[in-house]
Amino acid sequence: MTGHQADRPHGSGRPRRPGGPGYSGGRGQQRDARTGRGPRSGRPPGDPARQAAYEAIAAVHRDDAYANLVLNDILRGLRLAGRDAAFATELTYGTLRAHGTLDLVIGAAAGRDVARIDPPARDALRLGVYQLLYTRVPAHAAVNQTVDLVRSVAPGAAGFANAVMREVSEGGDLDTWLTKLAPGYDEDPVGNLAVLHNHPQWIIRAFSEALGGDLDDTRRLLIEDNQPPAVHLCARPGRADAVELADEVGGVPGAFSPYAVYLGGGAPGDLAAIREGRAHVQDEGSQLVAAALLAAPIEGQDTRWLDLCAGPGGKTGLIGSIAAARGAEVTAVEVAEHRARLVEQATEGMPVTVLPVDGRSVGRDPDLPEESFDRVLVDAPCTGLGSLRRRPESRWRRTPADLPPLTRLQRELLVAALRAVRPGGVVAYVTCSPHMVETQVTVTEGARRSGVGVDFVDARPLLPPGMPHLGAGPTVQLWPHRHGTDAMFLAVLRRTS
Numbered sequence: 001m002t003g004h005q006a007d008r009p010h011g012s013g014r015p016r017r018p019g020g021p022g023y024s025g026g027r028g029q030q031r032d033a034r035t036g037r038g039p040r041s042g043r044p045p046g047d048p049a050r051q052a053a054y055e056a057i058a059a060v061h062r063d064d065a066y067a068n069l070v071l072n073d074i075l076r077g078l079r080l081a082g083r084d085a086a087f088a089t090e091l092t093y094g095t096l097r098a099h100g101t102l103d104l105v106i107g108a109a110a111g112r113d114v115a116r117i118d119p120p121a122r123d124a125l126r127l128g129v130y131q132l133l134y135t136r137v138p139a140h141a142a143v144n145q146t147v148d149l150v151r152s153v154a155p156g157a158a159g160f161a162n163a164v165m166r167e168v169s170e171g172g173d174l175d176t177w178l179t180k181l182a183p184g185y186d187e188d189p190v191g192n193l194a195v196l197h198n199h200p201q202w203i204i205r206a207f208s209e210a211l212g213g214d215l216d217d218t219r220r221l222l223i224e225d226n227q228p229p230a231v232h233l234c235a236r237p238g239r240a241d242a243v244e245l246a247d248e249v250g251g252v253p254g255a256f257s258p259y260a261v262y263l264g265g266g267a268p269g270d271l272a273a274i275r276e277g278r279a280h281v282q283d284e285g286s287q288l289v290a291a292a293l294l295a296a297p298i299e300g301q302d303t304r305w306l307d308l309c310a311g312p313g314g315k316t317g318l319i320g321s322i323a324a325a326r327g328a329e330v331t332a333v334e335v336a337e338h339r340a341r342l343v344e345q346a347t348e349g350m351p352v353t354v355l356p357v358d359g360r361s362v363g364r365d366p367d368l369p370e371e372s373f374d375r376v377l378v379d380a381p382c383t384g385l386g387s388l389r390r391r392p393e394s395r396w397r398r399t400p401a402d403l404p405p406l407t408r409l410q411r412e413l414l415v416a417a418l419r420a421v422r423p424g425g426v427v428a429y430v431t432c433s434p435h436m437v438e439t440q441v442t443v444t445e446g447a448r449r450s451g452v453g454v455d456f457v458d459a460r461p462l463l464p465p466g467m468p469h470l471g472a473g474p475t476v477q478l479w480p481h482r483h484g485t486d487a488m489f490l491a492v493l494r495r496t497s
Contacts, residue, residue, distance in 0.1 A: 311339025
């Protein structure tokens with residue numbers, strides 16, 4: 001066994017789903033985020049899995065790194081696999097997910113605001129307290145490993161860390177601490193849910209509004225948001241069949257998308273189907289909204305399709321595969337050059353032309369003339385509140401201040417799409433966020449400001465038959481707790497004049 005495997009939990013205290021965390025997407029990191037290591041007084045001793053988790057957590061908070069990217073590099077650098085890698089992954093994502101509640105516990109045990117604690121010691125304490133309260137790691141192992149870790153990264157704080165960890169350990173289990181720290185549900189329901197379910201209050205309010213104010217349903221969503229999701233694969237039409245792919249990779253076909261496969265475990269990058277371009281990693285909800293655009297009936301020709309926000313290329317890969325079978329051509333627009341290159345790689349061999357331009361340049365760029373496309377997809381940049389299961393740091397990194405510039409960009413892109421599509425053609429507006437400002441408000445305002453005639457198409461019949469909880473239409477909001485997908489929003493608009 002490696003390190004302190006005898007001190008490992010045999011399982012979490014929370015129910016688990018099959019498969020790994022399945023996080024996808026993200027950006028590059030600054031300076032040392034490729035390894036997750038920054039200047040400090042020493043390397044954490046002992047268990048390499050805890051070392052890997054600490055380095056990933058520190059990179060997220062120090063460098064604004066993305067956990068899914070930085071952790072993979074760290075695991076490779078430390079040559080961790082199997083049980084060690086799984087343990088490091090659980091600690092990393094769990095600690096980042098529970099960040100807010102962990103800080104409340106640490107602040108109460110330390111008798112001071114966590115902002116006053118030296119960042120290396122603070123990250124080590126978060127990792128240690130997560131082990132104490134959210135896993136079955138024995139208390140003595142969590143305390144001793146955390147103190148050793150703090151001694152190596154912040155030597156002067158080892159005694160302080162020992163006192164805090166012992167205070168937390170002696171203060172009771174997770175339920176005891178939550179009872180101490182959470183306001184009563186009757187007096188402050190949102191505050192109560194925030195502490196119990198590890199979400200900022202502003203996000204809980206946004207979810208509740210999108211769910212019609214139903215706090216019981218909101219609670220179910222928060223619980224589901226904290227469960228590591230399975231990896232979803234997309235079997236590319238014409239290149240792979242979902243049932244056959246499921247047999248090949250040891251997964252199961254998806255519940256709704258005809259292209260979806262739920263992967264039971266392992267690293268998707270190791271699969272031959274991924275390497276050979278027969279499939280790609282993509283949440284089932286993303287598959288459904290992309291396919292819905294192509295299911296909408298239109299009048300006249302159906303050969304020119306536009307993906308206005310294509311990077312990194314998941315939806316474009318699915319659309320491009322279907323275009324090849326239907327004799328259509330796809331123009332994929334991505335303003336960031338490095339993401340445009342990812343789109344090119346994702347669509348190799350497909351009838352897809354990638355343009356590294358701003359999607360708002362419709363009518364000004366000669367390759368994006370107005371009224372020239374039959375179908376247009378706007379997968380708009382958004383807060384990503386619908387994919388918090390896959391990006392645990394995002395819930396604490398995003399703030400309400402992010403909304404105004406994003407919603408302005410969303411409206412501008414939708415206006416450009418409505419001008420790019422010809423009369424009789426359709427536009428699908430998609431976001432991975434259920435926030436009403438990014439969904440209903442943006443769609444309504446974008447349609448109004450476009451200056452063209454627009455009708456809403458009922459999106460519900462464009463999804464597979466039998467999907468539950470699709471609402472009253474014409475738009476559709478998918479949910480983790482209702483559909484097992486990311487919280488994808490879909491509106492389909494037909495240009496009439």
